[in-house]
Amino acid sequence: MGFLPLLPQNDPQIAEREAELHQQQAKYQYNYTYVAPLPMVQSLPSAEQPSLRWLLRVLDASVKLVLNSLQVKHKDSLLDKIENLASYVKFTKLLRKNNPQEVEKGLADILNTIQAVQVEGPGNSWQEYQEIFQAIPLPAISKVFTEDAEFAWFRVAGPNPLVLARVTDISQLDWLSETQYQSVFPSDTIAAAVASGRLYLADYSVLSTVEAGSNPKQKYLTAPLALFAVKAGALTPVAIQISRGGAVFTPTTADQTTNAYWTWLIAKTIVQIADANYHELISHLGRTHLVVEPFVIATHRQLTPNHPLNLLLVPHFEGTLSINDLAQRFLIQAGDPVDQLLAGTIEASRTLAVQGVETFGFNDQLLPDTFKKRGVEDKTLLPDYPYRDDGLLIWNAIEAWVTNYLSVYYHDDDDVSRDTELQAWTKELLAGDGGRITNFGQAGGIQTLSYLIQAATLIIFTSSAQHAAVNFSQSSLMSYVPPIPMAGYMPAPLTSDSATKQDYFDLLPPISQAQSQLSLTYLLGTVYYTKLGDYTDLIDPRIQLSLTQFRDQLKAIEGHIRAINEDRSRRYAPYTYLIPSLIPQSINI
Numbered sequence: 001m002g003f004l005p006l007l008p009q010n011d012p013q014i015a016e017r018e019a020e021l022h023q024q025q026a027k028y029q030y031n032y033t034y035v036a037p038l039p040m041v042q043s044l045p046s047a048e049q050p051s052l053r054w055l056l057r058v059l060d061a062s063v064k065l066v067l068n069s070l071q072v073k074h075k076d077s078l079l080d081k082i083e084n085l086a087s088y089v090k091f092t093k094l095l096r097k098n099n100p101q102e103v104e105k106g107l108a109d110i111l112n113t114i115q116a117v118q119v120e121g122p123g124n125s126w127q128e129y130q131e132i133f134q135a136i137p138l139p140a141i142s143k144v145f146t147e148d149a150e151f152a153w154f155r156v157a158g159p160n161p162l163v164l165a166r167v168t169d170i171s172q173l174d175w176l177s178e179t180q181y182q183s184v185f186p187s188d189t190i191a192a193a194v195a196s197g198r199l200y201l202a203d204y205s206v207l208s209t210v211e212a213g214s215n216p217k218q219k220y221l222t223a224p225l226a227l228f229a230v231k232a233g234a235l236t237p238v239a240i241q242i243s244r245g246g247a248v249f250t251p252t253t254a255d256q257t258t259n260a261y262w263t264w265l266i267a268k269t270i271v272q273i274a275d276a277n278y279h280e281l282i283s284h285l286g287r288t289h290l291v292v293e294p295f296v297i298a299t300h301r302q303l304t305p306n307h308p309l310n311l312l313l314v315p316h317f318e319g320t321l322s323i324n325d326l327a328q329r330f331l332i333q334a335g336d337p338v339d340q341l342l343a344g345t346i347e348a349s350r351t352l353a354v355q356g357v358e359t360f361g362f363n364d365q366l367l368p369d370t371f372k373k374r375g376v377e378d379k380t381l382l383p384d385y386p387y388r389d390d391g392l393l394i395w396n397a398i399e400a401w402v403t404n405y406l407s408v409y410y411h412d413d414d415d416v417s418r419d420t421e422l423q424a425w426t427k428e429l430l431a432g433d434g435g436r437i438t439n440f441g442q443a444g445g446i447q448t449l450s451y452l453i454q455a456a457t458l459i460i461f462t463s464s465a466q467h468a469a470v471n472f473s474q475s476s477l478m479s480y481v482p483p484i485p486m487a488g489y490m491p492a493p494l495t496s497d498s499a500t501k502q503d504y505f506d507l508l509p510p511i512s513q514a515q516s517q518l519s520l521t522y523l524l525g526t527v528y529y530t531k532l533g534d535y536t537d538l539i540d541p542r543i544q545l546s547l548t549q550f551r552d553q554l555k556a557i558e559g560h561i562r563a564i565n566e567d568r569s570r571r572y573a574p575y576t577y578l579i580p581s582l583i584p585q586s587i588n589i
Contacts, residue, residue: 005308017304028300034328039294048321055103061526062110071134073117121511145483152235153572159473160279161387166375167199175241197381202226204274213345220488221343226271233383240267242492263499272484286356288467294435302425308409316463319588343487362440367395386575394465397553399457404546413448468583475525481514530585554580
């Protein structure tokens with residue numbers, strides 16, 4: 001049931017509003033120890049429990065995973081195949097259940113089964129990693145990931161298209177010699193390329209303090225620098241420095257019979273390992289899941305259900321507290337998937353996620369500003385950047401919708417500053433005993449409608465499109481381990497031609513780890529629940545035209561993206577993660 005929105009200064013039932021907030025504040029309380037010192041909900045309110053519809057979608061993906069795992073384990077035995085089918089039938093019966101408790105128990109049984117039937121082995125060929133895909137199709141990336149063009153494409157259209165930045169000062173490349181640069185571009189100079197805006201750097205220095213873990217085999221993680229240049233409109237790799245002061249590696253035309261080929265492939269893979277850890281802990285867990293959580297809590301605590309901003313934001317919070325609670329209990333504890341799969345110790349991984357949140361700086365994260373800050377906003381300098389181009393379309397559509405919606409209720413800045421619930425919301429988000437959001441608001445409050453529009457746009461974009469971009473890319477780009485392993489298992493090579501084919505496969509995770517990475521990324525990357533633009537509780541007739549326009553704009557954007565994806569697929573791969581119909585309303589997986 002929807003509410004007709006009303007600002008507190010216009011509501012004669014102010015006492016009832018205050019009583020409602022007191023009840024909500026008792027239900028939604030902060031905890032700072034689960035992922036210390038970040039704010040999370042102390043205990044999950046009943047209204048935040050997973051819906052049966054969501055549970056069944058997770059169950060459906062999990063059943064596919066258990067069938068895949070059983071087929072990998074017993075693919076050569078007829079008797080075992082029959083047992084596989086019996087197990088599959090048993091689990092599929094859960095899909096007809098209407099009891100959330102039974103479904104949750106069944107999910108636990110499925111996940112335990114997947115873990116129990118994992119196969120062992122070091123992984124000595126790409127075929128071995130491909131054979132863990134049976135009921136689940138092998139992703140297309142498996143056919144092209146060794147190509148330099150695909151390695152570069154990951155920087156602008158991969159799971160983590162958020163690191164690349166234009167080189168603006170030649171001192172950023174003090175690790176690269178002119179000779180090394182000219183081995184890739186013989187008729188060019190570093191200074192000329194920097195001056196014309198053709199060089200772009202992916203810098204993973206933030207990983208330099210992460211302590212590598214073991215499981216029990218020793219893992220390895222470095223903080224590489226990867227340099228790219230725009231050539232004929234597309235990015236191409238120029239050089240990789242594995243760690244500060246270490247060796248520099250440049251592309252090779254050698255074939256698979258040479259050490260040079262395998263050494264260069266190892267260097268690229270080490271960058272991908274760094275990217276996977278940055279992605280999972282900072283871009284994904286930190287800067288979507290954990291950043292949004294305090295906004296969910298504060299909204300329920302300080303904005304009554306009929307407050308216009310509450311009605312606008314709450315659909316974008318559905319399932320967020322629940323999935324974050326599951327993550328902190330079953331994903332990021334010692335022995336859990338983050339500990340097993342990622343390169344750092346669990347303490348180091350959790351610390352990196354916290355750093356990702358604490359350095360978020362809300363007012364610096366407006367999407368157009370982030371591109372300018374990294375120097376990647378100019379399409380004439382960097383033509384191919386799907387995350388930027390598709391993301392800005394979605395951002396602009398959300399901003400227009402938010403503008404139209406909020407302008408119905410706030411006629412001027414005075415309406416904003418007089419909104420006592422909005423000011424309390426802002427104060428709590430900033431407070432040390434509240435949301436602990438850094439660089440938020442205007443001098444401790446919100447004074448203008450224009451700022452409120454930008455803030456709401458960023459919250460909605462982060463909860464929907466941003467999470468979609470970093471989450472749903474996991475199943476198609478990260479479920480097959482060789483393109484982007486989550487940890488390395490041997491040290492980096494010391495020279496540009498010292499590594500062998502066996503060294504490369506020794507670097508990759510063992511097969512059991514590959515199966516775990518497949519299970520995690522497939523499950524997270526295939527469960528779609530809700531869709532951007534679906535607001536069932538917005539019943540105010542004054543906003544219906546604007547809502548229709550928003551939905552129509554999303555449809556037009558979808559048509560545009562699908563059309564340009566035809567061109568992208570002729571050169572690389574389509575970028576599907578910001579197609580509007582594939583963007584959920586909220587962070588719910």
